[in-house]
Amino acid sequence: MRLTAREISFTYPSGDHEVLSQVTFDIPDGASAAIIGPSGSGKTTLLSLMGHLLPLQSGSIQAVDAEGAEHSLADTASWVLQTVSLLPDRSAADNVMIGAYSDGASRADARARARDYLAQVGLAGREDEPARILSGGEAQRVAIARAMASHRPIILADEPTGQLDATTSASVLEAMIGAHGQRTVVIVTHDPAVAQRCDLVLELRDGRIVGHSGARV
Amino acid sequence: MSPASSRRRTWPLSLAAREGHATARTGRWTSAIVVIATTWLIAAPAIADALGVTRLMEAEQDWIDAGGHVYVVTGATVDGDQLPIPTSVCESLASYDGVEASFALERSGATGALASVPGGRASVYSATSGSLPFLGVDGDPRGIAILSTGFSERTGVLDDETIEVIRQATDSTPSARTGLVSSRVADTAPMGDEFDGALLVPSLLGDTADVCYVATDAARHQAVGDILPGALAYDGRSAVAADRLYSNEFTVDYATAYEDRPLRWLWIASALALGLMWALVQWFRRSHTAIYATFGVRTPARLTMQFSEWALLALAGAAAGWALGITGALALGARTNPALTIVSAHTALTLVGATLIVITVALKPTGTLLNALKDR
Structure with missing residues (x-):
C-alpha cells in the first residue's frame, strides 16, 4: 500500500511554533522508509499524525492501494511505539493476539499467529509469560510481533530496535521489513544501521524534509 | 506468510467481552482490590442498616407489647x-x-x-x-x-x-x-x-x-x-x-423512623465510592485502552470490554458482599427478615448505582491516543 502525505503542518495546542511545516512525501507500496533527524525535529509527531494518534490539522495523509482506492491509516496501519506498550498482566501471546484480532482472526488463528510471530522475533517458548516479567528488549519484540500479527499492510514504528542489541536488532528488523512488497514500513530512528536497511530515508529538520534518498526503491 | 489486509475490522462484541473477562482474571491486585472493595462497600452499610432496623423493630415490638396500637x-x-x-x-x-x-x-x-x-x-x-x-x-x-x-x-x-x-x-x-x-x-x-x-x-x-x-x-x-x-x-x-399509650411529637413514630433512617441511603455512598474507584482504575489504565484503540477497538467494543470486566469483578464482590452482609448481620444480632431484605436491597442498589457510573465513565471521551500512550 502506497503512502502519500501532502502539505502537513502541525502545531501543538500548548505550543506557539510549527512542529511540522508543509511536509510532503510519497512512500511506494511495499517499501520501507526511515525517518531520521535530530531530537525535536518532528519525527514522532509526523509518525503520530500518520497513525491518527494525533488529529491532523492541515494537509492530508492517505494510504492508496494498488487499485488507487484511498484508505485511512487508522484502519491500515499498526504500531510499534518507542515506549513499550504492552498489557503488563497479559501473556506475551495475549498481547500479540490483540494484533491478530484486529484483523478478524479467530481465537485459534490468533493463537497460531502469536506463536509464529513470537518465534520470528526470537521469543519462541515464551508465549505464556506475563508481559510484566519481560525485559525491555523482549517487550519491544513482543510489540513488533503484535504489529506483524495484525497483517495490516502498513507498520508505523517509533525506534523499534532502540532497546535491542545489534544482532537481535538486525534479525527483528529483517522479520518486520520482510521481503520487498510484503508490507509498507515506516520507521522513526536515530540508528544509522536501521536507516541503511530501509529502502527510503526521509530526513527531517525543524519540521521540514531536508533530505530524501531512495536508492533501494 | 502475512497477507496484507486493509479492510476495516471491528471487534465483535463477544470477543470484546472475552477480553474484558481475561483482563479481570489476570488483573491481580487491581481485580482483587475491586472485588474486596465491592464486598465491603456492600456488606458494611447493609449490616449497619440491618442492625439499625432490627433495633427499631425490637423497640416497636416492646412498644406494642406495652400497649402500642x-x-x-x-x-x-x-x-x-x-x-x-x-x-x-x-x-x-x-x-x-x-x-x-x-x-x-x-x-x-x-x-x-x-x-x-x-x-x-x-x-x-x-x-x-x-x-x-x-x-x-x-x-x-x-x-x-x-x-x-x-x-x-x-x-x-x-x-x-x-x-x-x-x-x-x-x-x-x-x-x-x-x-x-x-x-x-x-x-x-x-x-x-x-x-x-x-x-x-x-x-x-x-x-x-x-x-x-x-x-x-x-x-x-x-x-x-x-x-x-x-x-x-x-x-x-x-x-x-x-x-x-400516650403519644405526642416527642414519642417515636416507628413507621416514620423506618422511612427516615439515614442508613438506608448508604448504598449511594457505596455506589459512588465504587464508581470513583473504577474511574481511577480506568484512568491509570488509559494507555491500555489506547493500545486496544490502535488495534481497532472502537467505542462499542471498548464499552463491552470494560463492562464485562466490571461485571465479572462486581458480581463476584457482590455475591461475597451479600453473603458477608447476611452472615455478619445475623451474627451481630439482626433479625433474619430485615437482614435478608436489607442486605439484598443494598446489594442490588449498590450494584446498579455503581454500574451506571461505570458506564458513564466508559462513555467519557478519551484524549488523544498519543497522550494516553505516552502517559505511561
Whole structure:
C-alpha cells in the first residue's frame, strides 16, 4: 500500500511554533522508509499524525492501494511505539493476539499467529509469560510481533530496535521489513544501521524534509 | 506468510467481552482490590442498616407489647356517669380489616383468690373470649382463667395448672367459684399497668360492658380509631376511644423512623465510592485502552470490554458482599427478615448505582491516543 502525505503542518495546542511545516512525501507500496533527524525535529509527531494518534490539522495523509482506492491509516496501519506498550498482566501471546484480532482472526488463528510471530522475533517458548516479567528488549519484540500479527499492510514504528542489541536488532528488523512488497514500513530512528536497511530515508529538520534518498526503491 | 489486509475490522462484541473477562482474571491486585472493595462497600452499610432496623423493630415490638396500637374505648360520660359499650359489637370488631383483636371487659370491682393459694388475692375481671387472642393465649376460652405474670410470680402458679378462682362477694354480686379451671399465664401489659397482678376470667358478659380493648395493626391504627366512637356508640352517644399509650411529637413514630433512617441511603455512598474507584482504575489504565484503540477497538467494543470486566469483578464482590452482609448481620444480632431484605436491597442498589457510573465513565471521551500512550 502506497503512502502519500501532502502539505502537513502541525502545531501543538500548548505550543506557539510549527512542529511540522508543509511536509510532503510519497512512500511506494511495499517499501520501507526511515525517518531520521535530530531530537525535536518532528519525527514522532509526523509518525503520530500518520497513525491518527494525533488529529491532523492541515494537509492530508492517505494510504492508496494498488487499485488507487484511498484508505485511512487508522484502519491500515499498526504500531510499534518507542515506549513499550504492552498489557503488563497479559501473556506475551495475549498481547500479540490483540494484533491478530484486529484483523478478524479467530481465537485459534490468533493463537497460531502469536506463536509464529513470537518465534520470528526470537521469543519462541515464551508465549505464556506475563508481559510484566519481560525485559525491555523482549517487550519491544513482543510489540513488533503484535504489529506483524495484525497483517495490516502498513507498520508505523517509533525506534523499534532502540532497546535491542545489534544482532537481535538486525534479525527483528529483517522479520518486520520482510521481503520487498510484503508490507509498507515506516520507521522513526536515530540508528544509522536501521536507516541503511530501509529502502527510503526521509530526513527531517525543524519540521521540514531536508533530505530524501531512495536508492533501494 | 502475512497477507496484507486493509479492510476495516471491528471487534465483535463477544470477543470484546472475552477480553474484558481475561483482563479481570489476570488483573491481580487491581481485580482483587475491586472485588474486596465491592464486598465491603456492600456488606458494611447493609449490616449497619440491618442492625439499625432490627433495633427499631425490637423497640416497636416492646412498644406494642406495652400497649402500642391499642385503643381503650369507654362509653361517653353523661351527668357524671360513664355509659357502657355494646359487648357484641366490641367482640365483633376483631373481624374488621386493621383490627387484630378486640374484647370487652367488665370491671366487677371484685377481688378474688385461688382456692389452693390462701391469701393470694387479686382483682378479678370478666372478659369476653376475644381477650385470648388479644393476650396471645391459645386454646378454648371455656374452662380457663388468665393469670397475669405478676400474679403468677407472686403465687408460684404456672401455666396449665388446675386452679379454682373464688370471687369475693361485692355489694352487688354474691361470692362465686369458677370451679376447676386451667391456668393460663399471660402478659397483661398491653391492657395497662393496673392489670399486673390481676385475674381474668373469660366469660359470657351481658349486652354491655365497661370497656372495649381494640388492638390494631400499625398501618390502619388511625383509620380504625376514627370509626370506633361511632361503632361503639351507646344510646346515641359516641364512645370515647383513647390510645392506650400516650403519644405526642416527642414519642417515636416507628413507621416514620423506618422511612427516615439515614442508613438506608448508604448504598449511594457505596455506589459512588465504587464508581470513583473504577474511574481511577480506568484512568491509570488509559494507555491500555489506547493500545486496544490502535488495534481497532472502537467505542462499542471498548464499552463491552470494560463492562464485562466490571461485571465479572462486581458480581463476584457482590455475591461475597451479600453473603458477608447476611452472615455478619445475623451474627451481630439482626433479625433474619430485615437482614435478608436489607442486605439484598443494598446489594442490588449498590450494584446498579455503581454500574451506571461505570458506564458513564466508559462513555467519557478519551484524549488523544498519543497522550494516553505516552502517559505511561
